[in-house]
Amino acid sequence: MRTITKGLVAILLSASPALAMDDLATYWRVDGLVERRASSVSPDTAWQGSAWIGGDTDRIRIESSGVLGDNGRIDNEGGTQGIDNRVYYSRMIAPFWDAKVGLQMSAFDRGETRAGFLAGVEGLAPYGVHIDAVAGVSNTGIVSGRLEATYDILFTQKLIAQPYVEAMVASADDPAIRLGAGLSRIEGGLRLRYEIEKEVAPFIGAGFEQFTGATAGFATTDGEPTSKLRLLAGVKVWF
């Protein structure tokens, strides 16, 4: 009996909340980027927003991104983007890496919508490359994968160039949103930002987008260009 009591005391002691700030505290971060984009076709406005809340290990993330043309139309980006809203549960699986699973709700041009499940990883790869790699399956049954990578090059502590690449693959055509099977789109570019504060950084940049394979075919059919060179200007904030 005494041993049992002692055992219980030991359990209570080890579970005591004394100074356990390290696992009671909740933190959060909100990131946003808004940019104007100019190309050979109508100019548009793009945004990328993300936020997380949680502890060191487990977090809830929400992400929203999209492109809205000055003509009022959603830019489908070859069916790969639309107005894309995601919610994830994420868990730290290694010092620089989170695994995440979640749901995606996307709105495309002409009132098309897609919903799906997502799973992926996000983190900092060796040499400091930030990676966001996600695979998903939508309500049309199409499986897709998306990779985004960025890298910071410091010219000074405040003037920072950030090259980026994005690529997407899909398992089958989804003609309603003009998404083609295989490698559908790649984009690369660079944003040069000046951090007025760590949290506030206006930037200028350029990006080159290329539709490939069946996606390029859809664009051609629609009379749209299969590649675009864009100039970018915007602001990146976080808090």
Next chain:
Amino acid sequence: MRGFLACLVLWAVAGPASAGTYDLVIDHQSKRIDGQERQVFTINGEIGGPTLHWTEGEEVTINVINRLKEDTSIHWHGILLPSDQDGVPGISFDGIKPGTTFTYRFKVRQSGTYWYHSHSGNQEQEGFYAPIVIAPAGGEKLKADRDYVVLMSDQHALSADTILRKLKQDGDYFNDHRRTLPDLVRALANAKSSDARQAIVSDRLAWAEMRMDPTDLADVSGYTFLVNGRGPMDNWTGLFKPGEKVRLRFINGSAMSLFDVAVPGLRLTIVRADGNAVQPVTVDAFRIGAGETYDVLVEPREDRAYTITAQSIDRRGIARATLAPRDGMAAPLPQPGTPGLLGMMDMGMPMDMPHMDHSKMDHAPFPQVPPVDAPSGAKVLSYADLKRTDHAYPLPAPGRTIAMRLTGNMDRYIWSFDDKKYSEQPSLDFSEGETVRFVLHNETMMNHPIHVHGLWMDLDNGTGVDRPRKHTVIVPPGRTVTFDITMSTVGRWPFHCHLLFHMMTGMFREFVVHPRGEPLPVSAAKPMAPMSMGMDHAHHH
């Protein structure tokens, strides 16, 4: 009768026990530091004070009156006392509720320079710290004409909550010395040979591969460094007459800073470390970690001002005070020196091995990391220079060894022992009287001043029987430090990094010293997670 006589003799030797009562009122108010209003926690209206003057053997009674809207506490840093007087909420006691008074009572069993501070929330890093000076029962052996406390601290414009939130959002947030592309181009252009260029590139790649930056010497920048609660412009001044001997009691009461201390023009004779007397050693500079104390004798002979400089190890700032024959005098304030870069050695790797391999980590016998900008020929204190003077206490051979890795995740801003935060590890259990060897290996790129409450660390600094006794020991990046702790007092004792954000985010363990003869809990023999420990018990009974 013989017992009575023995008691009488003991009483005569120890002298009549003195007793003192001290009242400390804890409040939160605005104080002017370097001309700027700062909201700080105060003790009797002071920041960095009041100094408590005790005498060895004294029975002290301290009434702590909490005028805050939140709980408070006082921890007596480096003081040997019963565990329930140690002042750590949740471990030693329940804390001091708003509007209440808590009375500490204990007998002072030591002498030297110590300090006290809150162990609640962010109070310590927002002003709640002050010195303790304990006179030896028989008076100071090494006399001085003047006696000053030099309590160094760091004060930030941002609240501690905000600092920690920023660090959790971006571990690099406060590093404004990151290496840039132009730095690389300049270094390559200045390189003398292709080998040198190759070395520069390899070094860059090695750091990039680890996703780290060798300029990351301190996690937080933007501090104003204070001496006795005054900023560099306020310039705290201690007076002397030329030719006098001055005792300076240095205390590092900062939240996140290590300092390199010097008094240009004067040599520094170290006579005590962490309160305990050491064989006097004369140096030009010494490094002091958060939580450490050093007593230093200086003899200014000239009729002029001398600047006491304590540069933060990242050289972002300087704590400054002045020794002068008259008030209002000042010596030039040296510009902060050049910050060092961490080398691959600091990551535990020799230069020719850029790939991280913990099995091949350097286990140098004793770390000696002088400041990079110390003038050549200057003698910088090393732990190896510290030798005890009191050989009356034994150094028992350790019965067992506990190896600990100091670990961290800068990206997430998590600090830990053995990759586990405080909340993820059970306490470490010991038997009263046992001596345990601790081998700490620092796998991170930060210096960690590791502090134990209520017990002494006998530091293995290569001096054998002369090894010094400390309560806080710096474990430099990539290095291994060994010390023995004799579990002299029953109770629950925190063991943690004294960089407060490291402590708060997980680099903290609880020691439980069980009464002699009592069997240790199962967890001591076989470390397990709390849940599995519970199941184990259920299974056996």
